[in-house]
Amino acid sequence: MDRREFVRAVAGGLFTLFASEGLAEAPGRMKLSQSGGRGRGRVALIRSGDRADGIKRAIRLLGDNPVRGKRVLLKPNFNTADPFPASTHNDTLVNLIDQLREMGARSITVAERSGPPATADVLRDKGIFDLCRRLDVGLINFEELPRSEWVRVRPPGSHWRDGFLVAKPVLDAECIVTTCCLKTHGYGGVFTMSLKLSVGMVSKDNMKELHTSFLSQRKMIAEINQVYAPALILLDGIEAFVDKGPMSGPKKRADVILASTDRIAVDAVGLAVLKELGSNREIMERPIFAQEQIARGVELGLGAGSPGDIKIVSDDKAGMEYAERLRLILARG
Numbered sequence: 229m230d231r232r233e234f235v236r237a238v239a240g241g242l243f244t245l246f247a248s249e250g251l252a253e254a255p256g257r258m259k260l261s262q263s264g265g266r267g268r269g270r271v272a273l274i275r276s277g278d279r280a281d282g283i284k285r286a287i288r289l290l291g292d293n294p295v296r297g298k299r300v301l302l303k304p305n306f307n308t309a310d311p312f313p314a315s316t317h318n319d320t321l322v323n324l325i326d327q328l329r330e331m332g333a334r335s336i337t338v339a340e341r342s343g344p345p346a347t348a349d350v351l352r353d354k355g356i357f358d359l360c361r362r363l364d365v366g367l368i369n370f371e372e373l374p375r376s377e378w379v380r381v382r383p384p385g386s387h388w389r390d391g392f393l394v395a396k397p398v399l400d401a402e403c404i405v406t407t408c409c410l411k412t413h414g415y416g417g418v419f420t421m422s423l424k425l426s427v428g429m430v431s432k433d434n435m436k437e438l439h440t441s442f443l444s445q446r447k448m449i450a451e452i453n454q455v456y457a458p459a460l461i462l463l464d465g466i467e468a469f470v471d472k473g474p475m476s477g478p479k480k481r482a483d484v485i486l487a488s489t490d491r492i493a494v495d496a497v498g499l500a501v502l503k504e505l506g507s508n509r510e511i512m513e514r515p516i517f518a519q520e521q522i523a524r525g526v527e528l529g530l531g532a533g534s535p536g537d538i539k540i541v542s543d544d545k546a547g548m549e550y551a552e553r554l555r556l557i558l559a560r561g
Contacts, residue, residue, distance in 0.1 A: 267488065267489035268489075268490055268493075268531065268532065268537070269493050269531070269532040269537040269539055270290065270488060270489075270490065270493070270539050270541065271486055271487070271488045271490070271494060271497050271538060271539070271541070272285075272286045272287070272289035272290050272487040272488065272541055272542070273286070273484060273486055273497070273540050273541065273542045273547050273550065273551050273554075274286045274289070274484070274542065274543070274547055275484055275542070275544070275546040275550050276483060276484075277466055277481075279317070279323050279464065279466065279485070280319075280323045282466075282485035283320070283327055283462060283485060283487075284323075284327055285485075286462065286485045286486065287327055287331075287460065287462070287487050289487065289541055289542070289543055290460075290488070292489075293332070294403065294489070295331050295332065295333045295403055295405065295459060295460065296331060296332035297332060297333075297334050298333060298334055298402050298403035299334050299337070299401070299402045299403065300334075300335065300337070300403045300404075300405050300459075301337055301339050301368075301397060301398065301402075301405070302321075302324070302325070302328070302337065302338050302339065302365075302404075302405050302406075303338075303339055303340065303404065303405070303407070303428065303429065304316035304320075304321055304338065304340060304406075304407050305407065305409050305420075306340045306347075306350050306351065306354060306428075307342055307343060307350075307428065307474060307475075308342060308344075308350060308475050309342075309345070309350045309353035309354045310475045310476060312409065312464070312466075312467065313409040313410060313411050313464070313466075313467050313468055313469055314409070314411070314469070314473070314474060315350075315409070316407055316408075316409060316464065317464060317466075318354065318355065318356075318359060320407060320462075320464045321338070321356075321359070322359065322363065324405070324407055324462055328405065333403075335365075335366065336365040336366065337365060337366030337367065337368055337397075338356065338360055338365060338366065338367050338368070339367075339368040339370060339395070339397060340368075340369070340370065340428055341369070341371050341428045341429065341430070341431075341432065342371070342428070343428075343432055343435060347369045347370065347372070348369060348371070348372070351367070351369065368395075368397055370397070370428070370429070370431075371432065373395060373396070373397075377395065377396045377397070378393040378395060378396065378431055379393065379394050379396050380393050381393075381394050381454075381455055383451055386451050387448045387451060388437070388451065389437065392430050392431070392434045392452065393430060393434060394429055394431075394452075394455050395429055395430075395431075398429045398455065399455065401456070403459045404456055404457075404458050404459060405459055405460045405462070406425050406460075406462070407461075407462040407463070407464065408420075408421045408422045408424075408425045408461070408462075408463050408464075408494075409421070409463070409464060409465075410463060410464070410465035410467075410468040410482065410498050410501060410502070411468055411469035411473040411477070412469050412470060412471055412472060412474075412507060412510075413473050413474050414471075414473050414474070414477070415439070415474075416442060416445045416446070417446060417521070418446060418510050418519060418520075418521070419495070419498070419499060419502070419511065419519070419521070420473065420474050421463060421494060422458075422461045422463065422491040422494045422495055422498075423450055423491050423492075423495055423521045423522075423525060423530075424449055424521065426449070426452040426453050426456075427449060427452060429452065429455070430452055446519070446520030446521045446524065447520055447524040450520075450522075450525040450528060450530065451528065453491060453525065453528070453530050454528055454530070458489060460487065460488075460489060461486075461487065461488050461489065461490075461491060461494050462485070462486070462487050463485070463486040463487075464485060465482045465484040465485065465486060466482065466483055466484070466485070467479050467481050467482065468480055468481075468501065468502060470502060470505055470506060470507040470508065470511075471508040480505045480506070482501050482505060484550070486498065490531040491525065491530055491531050492526060492530055492531030492533075493531050493532040493538045495521065495522060495525075496516050496517065496522060496535070497540060497554060497558070499511065499516045499522075500554040500557040501554065503557050504554065515561030516535070516558060516561055517535065535558040535559055535561070538558060540555060
């Protein structure tokens with residue numbers, strides 16, 4: 229079920245949407261976004277330092293084309309303009325756009341909300357305005373949307389006091405593709421990959437609550453993910469922050485590209501990569517499915533429910549050998 233179908237669905241009591249800062253109740257109810265049968269738990273892994281080759285191989289290895297004929301909203305990681313892996317490498321964005329075009333996407337629009345810096349400044353400093361013009365793709369700065377283009381979402385059982393504001397283009401999107409980095413998060417998130425990427429779809433007005441909710445922050449991150457279902461997730465793990473983050477920190481080279489439709493599976497495999505590289509205590513000493521982002525995501529049905537649900541596939545000997553090492557780490561937790 230895609231995002232448009234979720235918005236149209238009627239599932240009593242699951243979700244209430246409020247438009248324009250909660251002043252007007254939206255009609256009907258919205259079904260929780262969950263990872264269905266298609267691709268659940270399947271992660272394509274390519275062991276390579278070549279982005280162009282790795283991205284193409286990883287996406288093809290999934291064996292599906294969810295973007296053909298669709299208007300694609302593409303969400304990168306531009307939290308700041310700091311160099312990769314702090315933010316999506318521009319080469320990753322270019323190669324992913326090229327691949328989506330080759331797959332028959334009807335249109336592509338890059339969309340982002342940065343923070344704490346102003347989104348416009350981040351987009352300028354990373355050269356994204358020029359890149360989008362050159363590649364003839366759209367660009368939405370969520371931070372510049374008017375109040376009428378934000379929708380308040382109040383999930384039941386949420387750890388948010390009064391829900392959170394989601395950019396309307398996310399809710400209206402026909403097809404959402406995300407691309408994330410591989411890194412630790414030194415400000416409470418513990419790690420930042422595909423689940424954490426969704427914070428950039430939420431208004432800056434909600435960030436004070438998120439950043440000061442020390443006991444619930446990781447659960448709140450997972451809860452944002454209920455508002456959409458990604459058609460494709462690409463993780464660029466050629467390099468990773470293994471401590472501190474998300475803007476800077478000690479780096480190690482992993483030479484890995486992951487692709488999936490399952491956010492839990494991607495983040496679990498990403499955590500296995502960090503454990504294999506050697507990371508901080510919060511990563512190394514806690515079982516992967518005991519990480520609060522993962523555990524809450526499992527409760528919400530966002531993807532794989534356990535290490536046994538995850539199937540890592542590759543297309544060459546180097547990839548298969550590395551995948552086997554990660555499977556053992558996943559099994560041990």
